[in-house]
Amino acid sequence: MSAQPCRFIALNSALEVLVYQTSKDASASAAARIASLIRSKPSATLGLATGSTPIAVYQELVRMHRLEGLSFSNITSYNLDEYYPISPLNDQSYRWFMHQNLFQHIDIPANQAHVLDGTVPAHAASEHADQFDRWIEQAGGLDLQLLGIGRNGHVGFNEPFEASLIDACDLPTRLIELHPVTIADAAPAFHGSQNVPTHALTVGTRQILKARQILILAFGKNKADAVAASLQGLAESEVPASLLQTVADRVVWFLDEDSAAGLKV
Ligand code: PGA
Numbered sequence: 001m002s003a004q005p006c007r008f009i010a011l012n013s014a015l016e017v018l019v020y021q022t023s024k025d026a027s028a029s030a031a032a033r034i035a036s037l038i039r040s041k042p043s044a045t046l047g048l049a050t051g052s053t054p055i056a057v058y059q060e061l062v063r064m065h066r067l068e069g070l071s072f073s074n075i076t077s078y079n080l081d082e083y084y085p086i087s088p089l090n091d092q093s094y095r096w097f098m099h100q101n102l103f104q105h106i107d108i109p110a111n112q113a114h115v116l117d118g119t120v121p122a123h124a125a126s127e128h129a130d131q132f133d134r135w136i137e138q139a140g141g142l143d144l145q146l147l148g149i150g151r152n153g154h155v156g157f158n159e160p161f162e163a164s165l166i167d168a169c170d171l172p173t174r175l176i177e178l179h180p181v182t183i184a185d186a187a188p189a190f191h192g193s194q195n196v197p198t199h200a201l202t203v204g205t206r207q208i209l210k211a212r213q214i215l216i217l218a219f220g221k222n223k224a225d226a227v228a229a230s231l232q233g234l235a236e237s238e239v240p241a242s243l244l245q246t247v248a249d250r251v252v253w254f255l256d257e258d259s260a261a262g263l264k265v
Contacts, residue, residue, distance in 0.1 A: 005026075017260075018255065019255045031061050032060075038072070042075070047079075047146060049079075049148050054148060059101075080156035081157045083196075083200050084118050086119070116128070129175060132203065133206070136207050144214075148217055149216060150182055153230055156204075157176055159240070165243075173203045178199060214244060215252050215254060218254075218259040228263055
Protein backbone atom coordinates (compact mmCIF):
# COMPACT_ATOMS: atom_id res chain seq x y z
CA MET A 1 0.00 0.00 0.00
CA SER A 2 1.35 3.42 -0.88
CA ALA A 3 2.15 6.07 1.75
CA GLN A 4 -0.44 8.66 2.69
CA PRO A 5 0.44 12.25 1.84
CA CYS A 6 1.54 14.14 4.94
CA ARG A 7 -0.26 17.25 3.74
CA PHE A 8 -3.09 18.00 1.37
CA ILE A 9 -2.98 21.61 0.23
CA ALA A 10 -6.32 23.03 -0.87
CA LEU A 11 -5.23 26.03 -2.94
CA ASN A 12 -8.61 26.20 -4.55
CA SER A 13 -11.42 23.70 -4.54
CA ALA A 14 -10.47 22.10 -7.86
CA LEU A 15 -6.75 21.58 -7.25
CA GLU A 16 -5.29 18.45 -5.71
CA VAL A 17 -1.79 19.05 -4.32
CA LEU A 18 -0.36 16.12 -2.36
CA VAL A 19 2.78 16.64 -0.31
CA TYR A 20 4.73 13.55 0.80
CA GLN A 21 7.60 13.22 3.23
CA THR A 22 9.80 11.64 0.57
CA SER A 23 9.90 11.54 -3.21
CA LYS A 24 9.80 7.74 -2.93
CA ASP A 25 6.41 7.89 -1.19
CA ALA A 26 5.10 10.37 -3.74
CA SER A 27 6.35 8.19 -6.61
CA ALA A 28 4.71 5.08 -5.16
CA SER A 29 1.44 6.97 -4.86
CA ALA A 30 1.61 8.21 -8.47
CA ALA A 31 2.46 4.69 -9.65
CA ALA A 32 -0.57 3.36 -7.74
CA ARG A 33 -2.83 5.77 -9.68
CA ILE A 34 -1.34 4.63 -12.99
CA ALA A 35 -1.78 0.98 -11.98
CA SER A 36 -5.37 1.64 -10.98
CA LEU A 37 -6.09 3.15 -14.42
CA ILE A 38 -4.44 0.17 -16.15
CA ARG A 39 -6.49 -2.30 -14.10
CA SER A 40 -9.74 -0.51 -14.89
CA LYS A 41 -8.80 0.11 -18.55
CA PRO A 42 -6.17 -2.39 -19.78
CA SER A 43 -6.09 -0.67 -23.20
CA ALA A 44 -5.40 2.80 -21.76
CA THR A 45 -3.30 5.36 -23.66
CA LEU A 46 -0.52 6.79 -21.49
CA GLY A 47 1.59 9.90 -21.99
CA LEU A 48 4.99 9.16 -20.44
CA ALA A 49 7.80 11.42 -19.23
CA THR A 50 11.57 11.17 -18.84
CA GLY A 51 14.17 12.83 -16.60
CA SER A 52 15.21 11.96 -13.08
CA THR A 53 11.75 12.66 -11.63
CA PRO A 54 9.72 9.68 -12.94
CA ILE A 55 12.40 7.02 -12.42
CA ALA A 56 10.99 5.78 -9.09
CA VAL A 57 7.47 5.70 -10.60
CA TYR A 58 8.77 3.39 -13.32
CA GLN A 59 10.60 1.25 -10.74
CA GLU A 60 7.33 0.82 -8.85
CA LEU A 61 5.41 -0.04 -12.04
CA VAL A 62 8.07 -2.62 -12.92
CA ARG A 63 7.75 -4.08 -9.40
CA MET A 64 3.97 -4.30 -9.82
CA HIS A 65 4.43 -5.95 -13.22
CA ARG A 66 6.79 -8.56 -11.79
CA LEU A 67 5.12 -9.26 -8.46
CA GLU A 68 1.48 -8.32 -8.93
CA GLY A 69 0.84 -9.26 -12.55
CA LEU A 70 0.22 -5.70 -13.74
CA SER A 71 0.15 -6.08 -17.52
CA PHE A 72 0.98 -3.46 -20.12
CA SER A 73 0.29 -5.77 -23.06
CA ASN A 74 -2.67 -3.69 -24.30
CA ILE A 75 -1.32 -0.29 -23.26
CA THR A 76 -0.30 2.26 -25.87
CA SER A 77 2.17 4.93 -24.80
CA TYR A 78 3.34 8.23 -26.26
CA ASN A 79 6.43 9.85 -24.81
CA LEU A 80 6.44 13.57 -24.25
CA ASP A 81 9.66 14.57 -25.92
CA GLU A 82 13.02 13.74 -27.45
CA TYR A 83 16.19 15.70 -28.08
CA TYR A 84 16.82 16.70 -31.70
CA PRO A 85 18.86 15.57 -33.40
CA ILE A 86 19.83 12.48 -31.43
CA SER A 87 20.34 8.82 -32.17
CA PRO A 88 18.30 6.28 -30.18
CA LEU A 89 21.66 4.60 -29.53
CA ASN A 90 22.88 7.68 -27.64
CA ASP A 91 22.47 6.90 -23.95
CA GLN A 92 21.13 10.45 -23.38
CA SER A 93 18.28 9.91 -25.84
CA TYR A 94 14.85 9.53 -24.31
CA ARG A 95 14.26 6.41 -26.42
CA TRP A 96 17.24 4.88 -24.62
CA PHE A 97 16.00 6.18 -21.24
CA MET A 98 12.58 4.58 -21.72
CA HIS A 99 14.11 1.29 -22.81
CA GLN A 100 16.43 1.24 -19.78
CA ASN A 101 13.94 2.40 -17.17
CA LEU A 102 10.66 0.88 -18.30
CA PHE A 103 10.03 -0.73 -21.67
CA GLN A 104 12.57 -3.59 -21.42
CA HIS A 105 11.20 -4.58 -18.00
CA ILE A 106 7.48 -4.80 -18.85
CA ASP A 107 5.30 -6.51 -21.44
CA ILE A 108 4.38 -3.53 -23.61
CA PRO A 109 4.80 -4.53 -27.28
CA ALA A 110 7.49 -2.40 -28.96
CA ASN A 111 5.06 -1.15 -31.61
CA GLN A 112 2.72 0.25 -28.94
CA ALA A 113 5.43 2.34 -27.21
CA HIS A 114 5.93 5.54 -29.20
CA VAL A 115 8.81 7.97 -28.75
CA LEU A 116 9.37 10.95 -31.04
CA ASP A 117 12.17 10.18 -33.51
CA GLY A 118 15.29 12.28 -32.99
CA THR A 119 16.74 11.04 -36.30
CA VAL A 120 14.01 12.28 -38.61
CA PRO A 121 15.46 14.60 -41.31
CA ALA A 122 14.92 18.31 -40.61
CA HIS A 123 12.63 18.74 -43.64
CA ALA A 124 10.37 15.96 -42.29
CA ALA A 125 10.34 16.98 -38.60
CA SER A 126 7.14 18.98 -38.85
CA GLU A 127 5.25 16.15 -40.63
CA HIS A 128 6.59 13.68 -38.04
CA ALA A 129 5.33 15.90 -35.21
CA ASP A 130 1.91 16.29 -36.89
CA GLN A 131 1.72 12.52 -37.32
CA PHE A 132 2.42 12.03 -33.59
CA ASP A 133 -0.55 14.30 -32.77
CA ARG A 134 -2.74 12.42 -35.25
CA TRP A 135 -1.81 9.09 -33.67
CA ILE A 136 -2.70 10.38 -30.20
CA GLU A 137 -6.00 11.75 -31.51
CA GLN A 138 -6.81 8.52 -33.36
CA ALA A 139 -6.19 6.68 -30.09
CA GLY A 140 -8.90 8.89 -28.54
CA GLY A 141 -6.47 11.17 -26.70
CA LEU A 142 -4.42 10.43 -23.61
CA ASP A 143 -6.12 8.74 -20.66
CA LEU A 144 -3.27 9.83 -18.42
CA GLN A 145 -0.30 12.17 -18.83
CA LEU A 146 2.66 11.83 -16.47
CA LEU A 147 4.72 15.03 -16.16
CA GLY A 148 7.80 16.43 -14.48
CA ILE A 149 8.56 20.13 -14.37
CA GLY A 150 11.70 22.00 -15.32
CA ARG A 151 13.34 24.64 -13.10
CA ASN A 152 12.02 27.16 -15.63
CA GLY A 153 8.50 25.72 -15.34
CA HIS A 154 8.58 23.80 -18.62
CA VAL A 155 6.44 20.69 -19.15
CA GLY A 156 7.79 18.32 -21.75
CA PHE A 157 9.93 20.72 -23.74
CA ASN A 158 7.23 23.38 -23.87
CA GLU A 159 9.61 26.12 -22.86
CA PRO A 160 8.65 29.55 -21.43
CA PHE A 161 7.73 32.03 -24.14
CA GLU A 162 5.40 34.96 -24.76
CA ALA A 163 1.96 34.12 -26.09
CA SER A 164 -1.68 34.66 -25.29
CA LEU A 165 -3.20 32.15 -22.88
CA ILE A 166 -5.37 30.70 -25.65
CA ASP A 167 -2.41 30.14 -27.99
CA ALA A 168 -0.20 28.82 -25.18
CA CYS A 169 -2.78 26.14 -24.31
CA ASP A 170 -3.15 24.91 -27.88
CA LEU A 171 0.41 24.19 -29.00
CA PRO A 172 0.85 21.19 -31.30
CA THR A 173 3.63 18.64 -31.16
CA ARG A 174 6.60 20.38 -32.77
CA LEU A 175 10.32 21.05 -33.02
CA ILE A 176 11.49 23.68 -30.51
CA GLU A 177 14.70 25.40 -29.47
CA LEU A 178 15.76 24.49 -25.93
CA HIS A 179 15.77 27.22 -23.25
CA PRO A 180 19.16 28.16 -21.70
CA VAL A 181 18.04 26.81 -18.27
CA THR A 182 17.13 23.47 -19.87
CA ILE A 183 20.52 23.32 -21.61
CA ALA A 184 22.32 24.16 -18.35
CA ASP A 185 20.41 21.44 -16.49
CA ALA A 186 21.20 18.86 -19.20
CA ALA A 187 24.88 19.85 -19.46
CA PRO A 188 26.29 17.43 -16.83
CA ALA A 189 24.65 14.42 -18.53
CA PHE A 190 26.09 15.48 -21.89
CA HIS A 191 29.54 16.31 -20.42
CA GLY A 192 29.20 20.01 -21.16
CA SER A 193 26.57 22.40 -22.47
CA GLN A 194 28.29 22.49 -25.86
CA ASN A 195 27.24 18.85 -26.35
CA VAL A 196 23.56 19.34 -25.47
CA PRO A 197 21.38 19.32 -28.59
CA THR A 198 20.06 22.84 -29.21
CA HIS A 199 16.62 21.56 -30.22
CA ALA A 200 14.02 18.99 -29.24
CA LEU A 201 10.73 17.53 -30.38
CA THR A 202 7.94 17.93 -27.84
CA VAL A 203 4.31 17.01 -27.50
CA GLY A 204 2.47 20.32 -27.20
CA THR A 205 0.16 21.71 -24.58
CA ARG A 206 -2.85 20.79 -26.78
CA GLN A 207 -2.53 17.03 -26.13
CA ILE A 208 -1.15 17.43 -22.58
CA LEU A 209 -4.04 19.62 -21.41
CA LYS A 210 -6.64 17.35 -23.03
CA ALA A 211 -5.43 14.29 -21.08
CA ARG A 212 -8.19 12.88 -18.90
CA GLN A 213 -5.83 12.67 -15.88
CA ILE A 214 -2.61 14.62 -15.45
CA LEU A 215 -0.12 13.57 -12.78
CA ILE A 216 2.67 16.10 -12.29
CA LEU A 217 5.61 15.30 -10.02
CA ALA A 218 8.23 17.68 -8.64
CA PHE A 219 10.94 16.84 -6.12
CA GLY A 220 13.72 18.78 -4.45
CA LYS A 221 14.45 22.36 -3.46
CA ASN A 222 15.48 23.39 -6.96
CA LYS A 223 11.87 22.91 -8.13
CA ALA A 224 10.28 24.96 -5.30
CA ASP A 225 10.16 28.26 -7.22
CA ALA A 226 8.73 26.67 -10.36
CA VAL A 227 6.11 24.80 -8.29
CA ALA A 228 5.05 27.95 -6.45
CA ALA A 229 4.85 29.98 -9.67
CA SER A 230 2.86 27.22 -11.40
CA LEU A 231 0.36 26.80 -8.58
CA GLN A 232 0.09 30.28 -7.12
CA GLY A 233 1.15 32.59 -9.95
CA LEU A 234 -0.87 33.58 -13.00
CA ALA A 235 -1.63 30.97 -15.66
CA GLU A 236 0.70 32.22 -18.40
CA SER A 237 2.94 30.99 -21.20
CA GLU A 238 6.09 32.22 -19.39
CA VAL A 239 5.50 29.44 -16.80
CA PRO A 240 4.21 26.56 -18.93
CA ALA A 241 3.21 24.34 -15.95
CA SER A 242 0.93 27.15 -14.75
CA LEU A 243 -1.24 26.38 -17.80
CA LEU A 244 -2.37 23.28 -15.88
CA GLN A 245 -4.48 25.68 -13.79
CA THR A 246 -6.83 25.88 -16.79
CA VAL A 247 -7.72 22.17 -16.37
CA ALA A 248 -7.22 22.01 -12.59
CA ASP A 249 -9.94 19.41 -11.97
CA ARG A 250 -7.95 16.82 -13.96
CA VAL A 251 -4.56 17.54 -12.39
CA VAL A 252 -2.88 16.05 -9.32
CA TRP A 253 0.44 17.44 -8.08
CA PHE A 254 2.75 15.01 -6.23
CA LEU A 255 5.36 16.94 -4.22
CA ASP A 256 7.90 16.30 -1.51
CA GLU A 257 8.46 18.74 1.35
CA ASP A 258 11.34 20.45 -0.46
CA SER A 259 9.50 21.16 -3.71
CA ALA A 260 6.44 22.36 -1.71
CA ALA A 261 8.54 24.73 0.39
CA GLY A 262 7.67 27.85 -1.66
CA LEU A 263 3.88 27.41 -1.43
CA LYS A 264 2.03 29.91 0.70
CA VAL A 265 -0.76 28.11 2.50
P1 PGA B 1 14.10 16.21 -14.12
O1 PGA B 1 13.49 17.03 -15.35
O2 PGA B 1 13.08 15.17 -13.80
O3 PGA B 1 15.36 15.60 -14.64
O4 PGA B 1 14.30 17.17 -13.01
C1 PGA B 1 12.15 17.35 -15.32
C2 PGA B 1 11.79 18.18 -16.53
O5 PGA B 1 12.67 18.92 -17.02
O6 PGA B 1 10.63 18.13 -16.96
